[in-house]
Amino acid sequence: MKSAAAPFLLLLGVFGLVTAQTVDPDLLELLRGNPDLLSLLLQSDEHRSPLDKPNVVLLVADDMGSGDLTSYGHPSQEPGFIDQMAAEGLRFTNGYVGDAVCTPSRSAIMTGRLPVRIGTYGETRVFLPWTKTGLPKSELTIAEAMKQAGYATGMVGKWHLGINENSTTDGAHLPFNHGFDFVGHNLPFTNSWSCDDTGLHKDFPDTEKCYLYVNATLVSQPYQHKGLTQLFTDDALGFIEDNHADPFFLYVAFAHMHTSLFSSDDYSCTSRRGRYGDNLLEMHDAVKDIVDKLEENNISENTIIFFISDHGPHREYCEEGGYASMFRGGKSHSWEGGHRIPYIVYWPGTISPGISNEIVTSMDIIATAADLGGTTLPTDRIYDGKSIKDVLLDGSASPHSSFFYYCKDTIMAVRVGKYKAHFRTQRVLSQHEYGQECAGGFPLEDYFDCNECEGDCVTEHDPPLLFDLDKDPGEAYPLETCGHEGVFLTIKSTVEEHKAVLVKGTPLLDTFDHSIVPCCNPATDCVCNYVHEPGVPECYQDLVDTAARHYSP
Structure with missing residues (x-):
């Protein structure tokens, strides 16, 4: 017959509080009469292994180019x-990301x-406020997957995966319907x-x-x-504070760096790069605040952080658009500038600092988590995503041998190894x-x-336009067919196998009903503000005046 103390011995042994040779009877008796104390020990961050259900934080910038960061x-x-x-x-x-436009890329994350499998494609390319559909509930989200693993789940920021279905308030497609326990301030559209x-x-x-x-x-x-x-x-910090004792998944989707550009007073007119730089400096400090909160709760070494962008920069926004470095194209393009992004994984004490040239994608995050x-x-x-755990922990090779660049449900290009073939540009x-x-x-x-x-702005290529991305990441010098048979x-064969x-999922982006557009109060022409004090940074007034001169007929 097993001893009644066995469960306690097992639990205490896990935390290193007893050994097979030393058992404190008084401690066992204390725990038998104090289940709350035992629970506290089980939740102790001090004894929690970094690899034992690490917290997962996913930080996503909007419209950030592959070359926007100093790093x-x-x-x-x-x-x-x-x-x-x-x-x-x-x-x-x-x-890489699963698409070069917001909605399909975020559905892939x-x-x-791939969005083509989900159905997050269509003529509009994104969910609009009057789109009746949203991310299908038949799709398992990263939040739902982590809930299955016993994680608390939270989300703040941009959603852009659907709002309402049959009324202005049903919220049929909002994050709380896709596995998030906590949803703070959020932009359901963009x-x-x-x-x-x-x-x-x-x-x-x-x-x-x-x-x-x-x-x-x-609320506004x-x-x-x-x-x-x-x-x-603030919502992200509150979620961490409330859930730091147990494993959690937190998704923070910043509104930066999407136009309309904005920043708070402390950051406005501080960057030599202008308004775009101001925005980025504010996001830097927001990320720092989140990491500081992890450290404050002694869980930074048990938390893996992914930082990515949802796709490349909107180049047509001139000085207000991002920078794709040497890469050609940007947001909406199948050129590298549209799909290649900053991709940083941070896990103090577990992931060694370094630079990796392995292919990874935003779709890998759910599998890795x-x-x-x-x-x-x-x-x-x-x-389409694969676990990159081994890539992160021991520098193993990428699980990806190929990558597909889609526009809606059309394969525009494919990368196989270091070679990329464009069928349409x-x-x-x-x-x-x-x-x-x-x-x-x-x-x-x-x-x-x-x-x-x-259409008129798209060129088809037969044979495909071929580039060696190792030697020519800017896709400037197409290779000859001869010699590359x-x-x-x-x-x-890669395309045929795919x-x-x-x-293909049923296209979801083109079913509209303007009667479902959110409205806080029809009596006030849908204008309300329950959270903000209005205001524009004073130092931007010169920019406004300059723009007014350019816009004047």
Whole structure:
């Protein structure tokens, strides 16, 4: 017959409080009569192994280019805490996203699957406030996967994966319906050009596109940008404080660096790079605040942090757009500038500092988190993301031998090893066109030079346009067909194998109903503000005046 003390011995042995030779009867008796004390021991961060269900924090920037950070080579941007993470963590040079536009890319981050499989594609390319559909509930999100592993789950910031389905308030597609226990201040749509409240681009924000929620409650329409990042950060800090004793997954989706650009007073007019640099400095410090909170609770060494962007920079935004470094193209493009991103993984004491040239993707995060959390993903569907746990912990080779660049449901290009083949390419702005569209450095309108997958601005290539990305990451010098016959055959077979098992999801982005657009109060023309004090940083007034001169007929 087993001793009644056996369960206690087992638990205490795990924490190193007893050995087979030394058992304190008084301690055992104390624990028998004090279950709360035993629970406290079980929750002790001091004895929790870093590899035992580490916390997972996913930080996502919006529209940040692969070259925007000092650690990724920007020549004038001031360094900040994210660069410190890059120096002390693992910085990837071949980090990719599942799509070059917001909604499909974020669906890939959440599910680990290409948007073409999910159905997050269509003529509009993103979910709009009047789109009836959202991220399918049949898709397992990273939040749901981590809940299965016993994690608390939290989210703040930009969602852009659907809002309502049948009314202005049903919130059918909001984050709380996709596995998040806690949802703080969030933008269910996006930080749109239409939401500019500086007077630089718009006289007044568009109430139909600009609203701030807390969980499923609309609290500001149109929202004020000033203080927005602090709201997100404060919610993230509160979630960490409330859940630090147990494993948690936290998703922080910043509104930076998407236009309309904004920053708080402390950061406005501080960067030599201008408003874009101000925005980035504010995000640096927000990330630092989050890491400081982890350290304050003695859990930084038991927390893995991923920092990525959702895709490349919106180049047509001139000085307000990001920087793709040497890469061609940007947001919406199948060129490297659209899909290649900053990708940093930070885990003090576990991941050795360094630089990796291995191919990793945003779709790998769910598989890696599940692997670290001790759970598995469903086997009834194809996952494009793979666990990169071994890449992170011991420098193993990437599990990826290929990567597909989609636009809607069309394969635009494929990478196999170091070679990339373009079947279709989109037009990219020339310097001359920039001069016409960027008077005074400011974009004259919210647009893409080419946001299409076919048509007049798209060129088809047969045979495909082939580049060696190791020698020519800027995709400037296409290789001759002659001498690369074997490469073309490998690419052809890779595409055929991919298509053979591809089941396209039903396109979800083109079902509209304007009666479901959120409205906080019809009696006030959908204008309300329950969280903000309005205001624009005073130092931006000169920019507003300059822009007004350029916009004047």
